[in-house]
Amino acid sequence: MQIVYCGTNTKVENPTIIKGKYTKDFGEGFYCTILKDQAIRWSKKYSTPVVNIYEYKENDELTIKEFAIMSEEWLDFIVDSRAGKDHNYDIVIGPMADDQVYNYINDFVLGNITREQFWQLAKFSYPTHQIAFCTIKALYHQKEKMMENKDTNDLFFLCSLIEYIARKTSNTKKYIVNQIGKERINKIYSLADVYHSENMDKTLDELKRECSIKPGNYILNLNNDKPTFWEMGRVYTNLIIGISPNKDNYIDTLIKVYNSFISEKLDDYSSSLYYENPSYILECYKEGRIL
DSSP: OOEEEEEEESSSSSOOOOOOOOTTSSSSBEBBBBHHHHHHHHTTTTTEEEEEEEOOOTTTTSOOOOOSOOOHHHHHHHHHHHHTTTOOOOOOEOOOOOOHHHHHHHHHHHHOHHHHEEEEEEHTSSSEEEEOOOHHHHHHHHHHHHOOOOHHHHHHHHHHHHHHHHHHTTOHHHHHHHHHHHHHHHHHHHHHHHHHOHHHHHHHHHHHHTTTOOOOOOOOOOOOOOOOEEEEEHHHHHHHHHOOOGGGGGHHHHHHHHTSSHHHHHHOOOOOOOOOOOOOHHHHHHSHHHS
């Protein structure tokens, strides 16, 4: 499972294949990236920037073409796609020809520079990434895993943000939730579209200042196999929804969960509780103990 982002000017709850006026690197499709900063930069081209967050999981039933690096094959594929040539892949993954690289490609197509000159120029570009869902089949197979409703998506972001702040300040998540308080948590949840587009460190500094979050001394047992803060955000999202499927109760349930024994147990990354089935974690919470 992987988190992917789509920077645009609106919330996209039901992604579709976009047939634009201009051809793209990998042809028509719904484009995302695993690079959050790239999605943020792209969204800021609009007056109302929004970064949509989805989950992506590979499916063996789909035909996937992946370019690990900018290569001769990658260059030829983009040239063909931008010329309107179709391909038969459901998903195409690889580096993005950003504005600068696109200009180099255009010069190459027009014969203004040679292939060798293109690579000399392109090698100085910063890393980029894109994943294009090019067929309805690709979107259909991802629908249950990738496309979430707005309320679930916003709750996921909120839980991930709490995890991020706790790690950055060496505090328990219980402390972070109680310092932020219900009113501010509700605000973050209701404005999640806006916060999605912000740099998390900027949000962290703002909350530290406004909510009096002090540096803690809580020692996290983090090892090489530690879950990411996004993964922990998913664990808490699943638990909260399992306890209270009604979105109107999300915030009250969130506060109860982070103040319960289960949060302390999930904070212990030397254990494997966070990797357990969501239904098992839910039953542990209901019973008030680890089963």
